[in-house]
Amino acid sequence: MTDTSFLQRLTEKVGPGAIFTAPHDIAPWLSDWRGLYAGHAQAVVRPASTVEVAACVSLCAEARVPIVPRGGNTGLCGGATPDASSANVVLSLDRMHAIRNIDIIGNTLVAEAGCILGNLRRAVADEHRLLPLSLAAEDSCQLGGNLSTNAGGVNVVRYGMTRELVLGIEAVLPNGEVFNGLRTLRKDNTGYDLKQLLIGAEGTLGIITAAALRLLPRNDVRVVVLAAVESAPRALDLFKLVFEQCGHRMQAFEFFTAECVDLVLAQSDGVRAPFPMRHASYVLVELADTVDETALRALTEDVIGTALERGLCADAAVSESIAQLNSMWKLREEISEAQRADGTHVKHDVSLPVASIPAFLVSAGERIRKYHPAIRPIVFGHFGDGNLHYNLSRPFGAPDDYFAQHGEALTAEVLDEVARYGGSISAEHGIGQLKRDYFSQYKDPLEIRLMREVKQLFDPRGIMNPGKIF
Structure with missing residues (x-):
């Protein structure tokens, strides 16, 4: 139930232009992208x-408003979608999009949480620097969400996940206090690294600002190889060779199946078959450096030549231009949209020890075929860092609601197999609601207990992003 007194006080804190209560105004904020x-x-x-933000959170804490x-x-897990409570306040930081500082001596960027990731990457590129975090959604995702989900992307094999790029954080805690941890120091051994608790917490411990x-x-200087x-064992051998x-x-080592x-090819425009023959799977490797292009290209061609000689790949093409x-x-980036256009499906964003990926693909495939031989695994991902998107499309001719009946059982098949190899049920998308x-089934009980205790310490009133993770 709407509390008019609370809303009036909230309006006084942030101004009438920053708060929306009419059903048609708030409707677009109440559902997830999928x-x-x-x-x-x-x-x-x-x-x-x-x-x-602090004023808003302080007032919500006082009134126990979620x-x-x-x-x-x-996001793909419902982490930013409110639950069924009509008391929720959705707090968007999209107006907080200032770049506070770019330091080309210390090589740091300080930016607000509402900044679009792609805009940040372009801004630092203008200063001859690189922000390595790169996602398919980078022209719409925001920095705060990237940190809150510890986003991954295509460059993790070289630069690591988001948390490995973070030097400092400013955040508003659930009681309205501001955590002033916005430091740019490379070395700071003064106790617990509290910012790491907020990274990947999906907004359950506070709001990164x-x-x-x-x-x-x-x-x-960039060169791409499509092989x-x-x-999958051949892909693993190729990965070892390129790494050595x-x-x-x-910078990237991507794997995807035929x-x-x-x-x-069926669902996307402007894409053509990469080779005259259809092959079982493909690898896309990107190499990047600050040296001249001739040297990088020579290295790339030498390595791929060795791979062809050893039979690690059946065919390969090296990019000759930016357009190519x-x-x-x-071809790699259109997979998700093509699968969505194809119809209903279930997604599994999982991670595995890299060396276990080939065995997992065999055993998981056997489990899926045993369940239903016509289900179509659509497997792609960041092979170099162990992150697979093991998605399933319904059998040809199956009704649109096929996964409403079979989705949970199929997910159990996939995640059981992930657990058997010591993998994780979430590689880069978080937990959210999905x-x-x-999470409670596959995570170690001690880890869950400690996480709940941290949650209770930060948010004793339980107002921060209720229903997510736990």
């Missing part, structure tokens, strides 16, 4: 400063 989740709220608040932080709404990030040299491989010969220059390419480089990446039950 259309899987929808909730309720009494208001949407769009503060313009950390002071306003807060749902919202970024770019590009700004962050200080590491910057790297801008890699203007056809006949099996190219070291830190390997079924992924078939979907893209982008075209190779498009994986909440699986």
Whole structure:
């Protein structure tokens, strides 16, 4: 039920232009990008400063009103969607999009949480620096959401996850206090690293309002290789060769099956078959450096020549231009949209020890075929860091609601197999609402108990993003 007295006080804190209560105004903020989740709220608040965020949170804490932080709404687990309570306040930081500082001596960026990731990457590129975090949704996702989910992306094999790029954080805690941890120091051994608790917490411990990030040299020299491989073990052998010969220059190592390419060719415009023959699977490798292009290309061609000689790949193409480089990446990047256009499906964002991926693909495939031989695994992902998107499309001709009946059972098949190999049920998308039950099932009970105790310490009133993770 809407509390008019509370809303009036909230309006006084942030101004009438920053709060919305009419049903038609708040409706777009109540569902997730995939259309899987929808909730309720009494208001949407769009503060313009950390002071306003703190004022809003303080008032909500006093009134015990639940807060749902919202970024770019590009998450896939319902982590930014409110639950069924009509008391919720959705708090969006989209008006907080200032770049506070770019330091090209210390190589750091300080930016507010509402900044669009792609805008940040372009801004630092103009200063001849690189922000390595790169996602398919980078032109709509926001920095605060990236940190709150510890986002991954295509460059993790070289630069690591989001948390490895973070030097400092500013955040508003559930009682309205501001955590002033926005430091750009590379070394600070003064006790617990509290910022790491907020990274990946999905807004359940507080609201990140700004962050200080590491910057790297801008890699203007890039070469992409698209290779056809006949099996996952061959892809693993190719990964070992490229890693040994190219070291830190390997920036991405992506794997996808022939079924992924078939979907893209059927559903996407401007894409053509990569090779004259259809192959079982494909690998896309990106190498990047600050050296001249001739040297990087010579290294790339030498390594791929060795791979062909050893039979690690059946065919390969090296990009000759930026246009060709982008075209190779498009084949990989269009997979998710192509699968969505194909119809209903279930997604599994999992991680495994890299060496276990080939065995997992065999055993998981056997389990899925045993369940139903016509289910189509659509498997792709960041092979170099162990992150697979093990998605399942319904059998041809099956009804649209096929996964409403079979989705949970199939997910159990996949996640049981992930657990058997010592993997994780969430690699880069978080838990949100989607994986909440699986989280309690597959996570170690001691870890869950400690996490609950941390949650209780930070948020004793339980107002921060209720229903997420736990």
